[in-house]
Amino acid sequence: MARHIFQEAADAPDGRRIAAAALRNAGPLIEALRTRLPAQGRVLEVASGxxxxxxxxxxxxPALDWVPSDIDPGQRGSIEAWRRASGAANFAAPLAIDIAAPWPVETGSAQAVLAVNLLHLIPESALAPLFEGARAALGAGGRAIVYGPFLRAAGYASDGDRDFDAVLRARDPSIGYKSLEAVSGAAASAGFDPVAIDAMPANNLLLTFAAS
Ligand SMILES: C[S@@+](CC[C@H](N)C(=O)[O-])C[C@H]1O[C@@H](n2cnc3c(N)ncnc32)[C@H](O)[C@@H]1O
Structure with missing residues (x-):
């Protein structure tokens, strides 16, 4: 399946952006997250798009309080438009979070931190602040969950993954697929233990870590 570097999004008149990729993977993500998210509490989603x-x-x-965020004001406007259209009581207004800068979040205030389709778009040096920010936002036992395409010990999962990573690195040599080793290492250094690696459609993985 072809991968896309940035979200191809169309604007609805009320400001909601629609990206085809997000429509495709929402269902499988929800099913996988059922077994990985806590039953209740606050989930801080970074890079909500x-x-x-x-x-x-x-x-x-519905038993979780969902707190979205993004670095980009345009994306935050779209998140807010989706929030208004939904009216879900557990859907908070989007926060402005750059995962590589200090997070405007109270220490220990979340039970899970989720990052979907972000890690291949950030430099490897941003893995440490991502997991350190997540660790500070979580209490002991809280979960950091990341989803996307990764480089496995055996290499790329497919030729399409190899091609997509090359396109990313041609655009910006500092970004691209992260190895499972680099991600696990950054998570361990920030105080997380590995919990699970779930195989997802289109060669993606859902990685779950628990704060020690
Ligand atoms: C490919 S989109 C993924 C959006 C959404 N999670 C999804 O899967 O549909 C990547 C998002 O990461 C955000 N982003 C990029 N760098 C970031 C950073 N340093 N901190 C927080 N968000 C960032 C972008 O603004 C964009 O909305």
Whole structure:
């Protein structure tokens, strides 16, 4: 399956952006997250993008408080438009979070931190602040969950993954697929233990870590 570097999004008149990729993977993500998210509490989603996932997740997990965020003001406008259209009581207004800068979040205030389709778009040096930010936002036992395409010990999962990573690195040599080893190492250094690696459609993985 062809992968896309950035979200191809269309604007609805009310400001909601629609990205085809987010429509495709919302269902499988919800099913996988059922076994990985806590039963209740606050989930801080970083890099929420258009907000399509956030609204789908908030509606699928009514016992969780869903707090979306993004670095990009345009994406935050779209998240807010999805929030208004949804009216879900557990769907908070989007926060402005750059995962590589200090997070405007109270220490220990979340039970899970989720990052979907972000890690291949950030430099490897941003893995440490991502997991350190997540660890500070979580209490002991809280979960950091990341989803996307990764480089496995055996290499790329497919030729399409190899091609997509090459396209990413041609655009910006500092970004691209992260190895499972690099991700696990950054998570361990920030105080996380590995919990699970779930295989997802289109060669993606859902990695779950628990704060020690
Ligand atoms: C490919 S989109 C994924 C959006 C959404 N999670 C999804 O899967 O539909 C990547 C998102 O990461 C955000 N992003 C990029 N760098 C970031 C950073 N340093 N901190 C927080 N968000 C970032 C972008 O603004 C964009 O919305």
């Amino acid at each position: 258009t907000g399509q996932h956030a609204v789908a997740f908030a509606e699928a997990f």
